Amino acid sequence: MxxxxxxxxxxxxxxxxxxxxxxxxxxxxxxxxxxxxxxxxxxxxxxxxxxxxxxxxxxxxxxxxxxxxxxxxxxxxxxxxxxxxxxxxxxxxxxxxxxxxxxxxxxxxxxxxxxxxxxxxxxxxxxxxxxxxxxxxxxxxxxxSLKVLKILSDASAEIAEGEVGQLLTANNTATDETAYMDVICAKTAVLFAAAAQVGGVVADEPEERELALRSFGMNLGIAFQLVDDVLDYSAEQAALGKTVGDDFREGKITLPIVLAFAQGDEAEKAFWRRCLEDLEQTDQDITEAIRLMRKYRALDEAMDRARSYADKARQALAPFPDRPEKTALLDLAEFTVARRF
Amino acid sequence: MxxxxxxxxxxxxxxxxxxxxxxxxxxxxxxxxxxxxxxxxxxxxxxxxxxxxxxxxxxxxxxxxxxxxxxxxxxxxxxxxxxxxxxxxxxxxxxxxxxxxxxxxxxxxxxxxxxxxxxxxxxxxxxxxxxxxxxxxxxxxxxxSLKVLKILSDASAEIAEGEVGQLLTANNTATDETAYMDVICAKTAVLFAAAAQVGGVVADEPEERELALRSFGMNLGIAFQLVDDVLDYSAEQAALGKTVGDDFREGKITLPIVLAFAQGDEAEKAFWRRCLEDLEQTDQDITEAIRLMRKYRALDEAMDRARSYADKARQALAPFPDRPEKTALLDLAEFTVARRF
CATH class of the missing domain: 1.10.600.10 (Farnesyl Diphosphate Synthase)
Structure with missing residues (x-):
């Protein structure tokens, strides 16, 4: 193999x-x-x-x-x-x-x-x-462990719900921030949460700490997905040979779009609808999309949210004693929102 | 709803x-x-x-x-x-x-x-x-119940294996009876087996009876799938407005084909390969396929196997006392191989 x-x-x-x-x-x-x-x-x-x-x-x-x-x-x-x-x-x-x-x-x-x-x-x-x-x-x-089975079967069901939810928000510019957050929690963060929580379960930790680990995973997962969705529009990504605008071309509605759309004027809203709902796009449209996102600070705003979730993740580890694993997990949360590619 | x-x-x-x-x-x-x-x-x-x-x-x-x-x-x-x-x-x-x-x-x-x-x-x-x-x-x-979880997670994994196995036997006239039986056991019979066994588990039956129920389900499931595969070539099915030869058109290798192919001469083998491997078919080919199956008693032979599995299913219920449920399950096994549509 x-x-x-x-x-x-x-x-x-x-x-x-x-x-x-x-x-x-x-x-x-x-x-x-x-x-x-x-x-x-x-x-x-x-x-x-x-x-x-x-x-x-x-x-x-x-x-x-x-x-x-x-x-x-x-x-x-x-x-x-x-x-x-x-x-x-x-x-x-x-x-x-x-x-x-x-x-x-x-x-x-x-x-x-x-x-x-x-x-x-x-x-x-x-x-x-x-x-x-x-x-x-x-x-x-x-x-x-029935407890582990519960955590991971619940997570699996939520992931599937999140994926179906994502189908429904795709190509729908009426998607608001709540719907977007529901989708990324379910499709991404819930498995991060379950993964971390399971570590506490096998260690037979008191419930409070087990849930602290879950909270770490959940907030880290949200931050991770927010950053992923921002990076789809990042120039650094292009410099590294990755494709920019994959989400845009598919009509996937992520937070930068939700924020830019909400603040856009009628002409801009028409632009988003043509590109994302009708999927009628030219090669220049991705440049215009990024311009509009910058105009309304949509990418910065999404990164701010990501940093705030990463902070919550870090705070969730407060009950744990200083150990190399704690430092490394704190660093991971920090890096997740610092990465630019 | x-x-x-x-x-x-x-x-x-x-x-x-x-x-x-x-x-x-x-x-x-x-x-x-x-x-x-x-x-x-x-x-x-x-x-x-x-x-x-x-x-x-x-x-x-x-x-x-x-x-x-x-x-x-x-x-x-x-x-x-x-x-x-x-x-x-x-x-x-x-x-x-x-x-x-x-x-x-x-x-x-x-x-x-x-x-x-x-x-x-x-x-x-x-x-x-x-x-x-x-x-x-x-x-x-x-x-x-971890026991139920084991039975049904094992069944699920086997079903997936059976479905992948079916992908691999499709369009492959070299599929032999063993490969065919492996596929139908896994994709169909295992869930029948698990379904019946779980009934015994909740009733807290001794292992012997629990396994007798499993054996009933398994043999019933095999009989059920064999009959299903025969009925795809049955004229009665056509009389009821159902399509005949769906499996044939997809190049699905079922027992009637395995048996007819094995006994066929070179010209007949070439016919099966053209129809099932190359999927080059005319409207008359299904008639020829059924003629060849009749020539080699392939449909009768497959029904004989089905009846033998149905008998095994009935025998598996021997340890159980006479109850209306027993009679009805015995009848079900009998009907499964008697149905003509």
Whole structure:
């Protein structure tokens, strides 16, 4: 399985230049076990399953969500091994949603590589996603904690609700900030929250601390998604060879658009509707979109919100004693809103 | 939710003229509660979810799998209410796989009605399937039995494996009987098995009886799928206004084809390859396919196998005392292989 061996190597790097370095170094031995568990548990007598799953799992993901589980457990002084399997679960759930997302968005590239649906077709991607999702539940059942099962089945249902919600807000310029926040909480932040909370559950932390970890994950996840949505319009992204304006071209309604649209005059609102509802776009429209976002400080405003959620995430860790994991998680929250690419 | 109210009414009928009558009458009060639970638990603040889920759940399904759970529990003398929620779970898992199947097969009709993907698109069908699947696990978690969770998460993983396996056997005339049986066990019989077994688990039956129920479900499921695959080539089906040869047109390799292909001469093998691998078909080819199946008794042979599995299913119920549920389940196995449409 050379694909996954590659992935294991990649996780040792500072992926995409991000200073996950400290955090990754702290959890490195655990993360190696997580990668081994992922490799072992994605096997199936049906050879296409590990082939396709290996492709996406190896495709350079940062393993951010399982790292949250690992770091949260260690932050709580947990010395056992349960967090390994559960971190793999979290990654399987995430991977299943990515496979289905790429089908739903008809994406052909992810992190610069061909998507699984581009290589093996939509059918296989849908079904292997279903397999990984089921496999995640098998791992949880073997772990045996109904509390963990509740946290992650609740998260899965909310993720699906968020994804359907995103379908409904797409191409709809009437989407307001509340609808946008509902979608990103559900589709992104809830799994960050669950991943961190599970670390506290295996460590048998009192409820207050378990919920503090959940709050850290939730606020971090919101900040992460807000920044992701801003970066889709960032020039630095273009300088790094990434595409600018993918969300715009798809008519995805993110916070910068919500804010710029709300303050726009009638002509500007007509521009947004043509581009995002009718999807009638010229190559120059993305430049005009960014100009309007700057005019109304929509990107700055969205980054301000992101910073405020990152601060909340940091504050959530107040009850925990100073440990290297705490410092690394605080740094992660800070970096999430400092990254420019 | 008028759609689901319709469905509740339909379940009281002898659907498609099938003599599920006795069984359905026996579990009718429970089945009403299952339908109410389905209606309640498919709700979501995201309105498209109950809309789309209601469409497929109401589309005239026979509720065969939840009925197995209900009847198995009652056969064991179970007097509680846990089988209601778990029967709803089983139907949610089944519905999620149907939604994904219709996307994977690009189907536009199911039971004479437009499929959910035809009405709302593939994206929504994939995501609502994910939601129903997650919701099934939430219900199981609330029920609180790790044993049930294991049975149904194992079943879900196997179903996904079976569906991927089916992708791989499609258009492949080298598929042998073992590969075909693996696929139908996993994609169909495993959920029948799990549905029946769960009825025994809630009744706290000794393991031997629980496994007898599982064996009943498994063998019934195999018989059911074998018959389904034969009926795709049956003239009676045509007389009832259903389409003949859907599997053939898709290049799906089912047992009648496996058997006819294996016995065919080179010219006949070339015919099967052209039709099923290259999908180069004329309107007359289905007639020729049926002629070749008759020549080698492939349809009769497949029905013989189905009858043998139905017998095994009936034998599996031997340990159980005579009760109306037992008689009705024995009749169900008999009917499954007697139905001609």
């Amino acid at each position: 050379p694909l996954v061996a590659d992935a294991t190597e990649k996780t040792g790097q500072t992926a995409n230049g991000e200073p996950l370095g400290d955090l990754r170094r702290l959890v490195e031995p655990d993360l190696k076990k997580v990668n081994a568990t992922i490799l072992e548990r994605m096997q199936s007598p049906v050879a296409l399953i590990p082939q396709l799953a290996g492709h996406i799992i190896a495709a350079g993901g940062k393993r951010l969500r399982p790292i949250l589980t690992l770091a949260a457990a260690r932050l709580c002084g947990y010395e056992g091994e349960r967090h390994i399997g559960l971190a793999a679960c979290v990654e399987f759930i995430h991977t299943a949603t990515l496979l289905h997302d790429d089908v739903v968005d008809d994406s052909h590239l992810r992190r610069g590589l061909e998507t699984a649906n581009a290589v093996w077709g939509n059918k296989a991607s849908v079904l292997v996603g279903d397999f990984l999702f089921s496999r995640a539940f098998q791992i949880m059942v073997a772990d045996g | 008028p759609l689901v109210a319709d469905a509740t009414e339909k379940t009281g009928q002898t659907a498609n003229g099938e003599p599920l009558g006795d069984l359905r009458r026996l579990v009718e009060p429970d089945l009403k509660k299952v339908n109410a639970t389905i209606l309640e638990r498919m709700q979501s603040p995201v309105a498209l979810i109950p809309q789309l889920a209601g469409h497929i759940i109401a589309a005239g399904g026979k509720r065969l799998r939840p009925i197995l759970t209900l009847a198995a529990a009652r056969l064991c003398g179970y007097e509680g209410e846990r089988h209601i929620g778990l029967a709803a779970c089983v139907e949610f898992i089944h519905t999620a796989t149907l939604l994904h199947d219709d996307v994977v097969d690009d189907s536009h009709l199911r039971r004479g009605l437009e499929t959910a993907n035809a009405v709302w698109g593939n994206k929504a069908s994939v995501l609502v399937g994910d939601f129903l699947f997650s919701r099934a696990f939430q219900i199981m978690v609330a029920d609180g």
